Amino acid sequence: MSNKLITDIFIDGARKGWNIAIHSTIPNVLMAFVIIYILNTSGLLKLxxxxxxxxMAPLGLPGESIAVFLAAFLSWGGAAGVLVALVQAGSLSASDIAILxxxxxxVGSTVQYMGRVLGVLGVPGKHYLVLFGICMINAYLAMFVMKFII
Structure with missing residues (x-):
């Protein structure tokens, strides 16, 4: 057992959390805001x-909400950034958020986990599409159920 003081353990954890925020979470959220801004300004988000x-229509969601779903594949933080940007733009309501x-x-961070988990485990690439499909179907069904719950 370590002889570290509880305060030292806390400080170590705080440093690790700070590094995660600075090097992962904040850049992902910032990237999402920039992408949504560019898509919105250019009119591509509307298209x-x-x-x-x-x-997204069967879920009762506006079409633009698909950007949140797509961003979630890359990064949970990025998807949260897209979600907030669409709320600020007036495209999403509280019930839309609950459904999303x-x-x-x-599907949160599926692409990141593909490399971190499937690649490390040696899962053949030919199975990735099926695994992603299962994630998408599960996510869509969960959102569909949530539509009726709220």
Whole structure:
């Protein structure tokens, strides 16, 4: 057992948390805000909502909300940033957020985990599409159920 004081352990944990925030969370959220700003300013977010938004319509969500779902594959923090940016733009309501959160949780950071988990375990790449598909189906079903709960 270590002879470290509880305060030293706390400080070590705080330093690690600070490093995670500075090197991972904040850049992901900032990136999401910038991407949504660019998409919104250029009109591409509206086009995305019009042409791919039909996927979100059965959930009672606006088409632009698909950007949150897509961002969740890359980063949970990024998806949260996209979500907040769309709320600030007036595109999402509180009930929309409640519907999106289970989907974000179930696909959160899938691309990051692909390398960290599947790659390390040696899972053949031919199985990734099936595994991603399962994540997407689970997430969509969870959001669909949430639509009826709220």
């Amino acid at each position: 995305l909502g019009e042409y791919v938004g039909f996927i 959160l289970p989907g974000m949780a179930l």
